[in-house]
Amino acid sequence: MYEKLPTEDPELLNEKQDLYEKPTKRSNKQSLLGFILTAFLLVSGFAAYCLLSCSTSAKPKQNVIFMVTDGMGPASLSLARSFKQYRDKLDIDDILALDSLLIGSSRTRSNDSLVTDSAAGATAFSCALKSYNGAIGVDPEKNPCGTILEALKLKGWHTGLVVTTRITDATPAAFSSHADYRFQEDLIAQHQLGEYPLGRSVDLMIGGGRCHFLPRSVGGGCRSDDRNLIEEAQLNGWSYAGDRKAFDALDEGRNVQLPLLSLLAPTDIPFDIDREPEVYPSLAEQVKVALTSLSHATKNSKEGFFLLIEGSRIDHAGHQNDPAAQVREVLAYDEAMKEVMKFVDNTDTDTVVISTSDHETGGLVTARQVTELYPDYLWYPEVLLNSSHSGEYLVKKMMSRQSELDGPALESYIAKEIVEQDMGILDHTKEEIETVKKFANDANRLLGVLNNMISVRSQTGWSTLGHSAVDVNIYAFSNSERIDKQLYRREPYTGLLGNHENIEIGAFMAKLTGVDLAKVSDLIRDVEHSPKGALDVSADIHMNAVHKLH
């Protein structure tokens, strides 16, 4: 069984050598000054803390809200901010909610590459260790590693996952399951529902990804066995909300029966630019349900909740080099952040919010040389605003129509309906229309051609269809001076101010909440985590090539 950890003041914990403490280089003078300052902060902090709750000797109740912008690098912020200022006719000093919370930056390399994927990126946060690209809650030797979500659940916290892609995708998976490879999504779904040594670790899941919960015989299902995990979950006490109507019946979180499974799409929830509000809720709406129900469930509990929120598809827009879709994804995340900020303002429970990215995607820059010689210093948000759909949506739309059309009819459909009406491009050339027509049957090439028409005109630059190794931002705040004091420290493994390794973010959460992730690793040693059957798992390179890393 899980051994209860001694209750300790996290303020004191900070000063101990622990699993995560790394020696730091400082001059003697600095050390002395630091020591005096630390001692002062420690004494005064402890005294203040004591005034409130020292007599109860228990650690104060806390909530941890960890937020991930998958694939969002610094340039995504510049792009989205300028776009919003242009769209809403705002002053140049109007900033995003996120901008006001910036405290540092994170270095994102994984164990086996300077360019990480989302699985290794998320495992760095969840287990506080660097693993290989593709790893879901396992270390470089494929040993399952205890996650912050599991550790907190074992301490009696409530836990939740909110995403806009498949709930079985890398980021949520790395907190709630263990798999050698991210493509083992059938197994990941089983773990998430509690089919593994710890029993159920997750109390709430809202996102897309019905696919890996349903057999192929059921619409939208893609499991390789015959199991219907949604039916099984309901028999095991989960409540289920599988469409907008059922989601609305949750009454913004006031009418939620935990554990809750809410899978709102077979795979991804559509990009915000394409989203039909009567069919799919926004990320902010999903977050509201999660925050309200989790805070309600923990109201009379000694422990708070841990919630993972992911703006999952910023990454997808990056992979597709689609700037019109990406700015809307970033703004949808910013709206979700406002919902979180409102919650933190109004709760009596000490709550910390940390928001960061696993990596950048697309090698995005808010510049592009479209002239032969020296470039103009310009970029045009107007082009992104005029476009009313993602490239992904337009490819699907064209694929469903083009077989009925040919020759001049197809050309006219492309020019009038796709390019002029949907993309808002009025100055298209004959060559461009011909290129679109040429690739009308080739989804991948077509996607590239359409998105490039927007990128070139807005003078938005991309350097890859994959990820990049650029540092990403760290945003954080809390409603507690005690937590702030820990957050706004600069030295490695003490706080999150300044530039840090991604694993320090996971270590910070473990330290703040006083959990020992290594102890959880012991409890899950026997979890099933390797692929079954004829897969040649020795060839990792091959695996990564076959199963595209995101």
Ligand SMILES: *[C@@H]1O[C@H](CO)[C@@H](O)[C@H](O)[C@H]1NC(C)=O
């Ligand atoms: C990767 O993991 C191996 C095995 O744990 C370790 O020896 C190596 O130093 C790690 N490398 C990086 C860059 O994390």
Ligand SMILES: *[C@@H]1O[C@H](CO)[C@@H](O)[C@H](O)[C@H]1NC(C)=O
């Ligand atoms: C954007 O749309 C408006 C209204 O249709 C149009 O006047 C303007 O020229 C368009 N801008 C660009 C860059 O295409």
Ligand SMILES: [Zn+2]
């Ligand atoms: Zn990706």
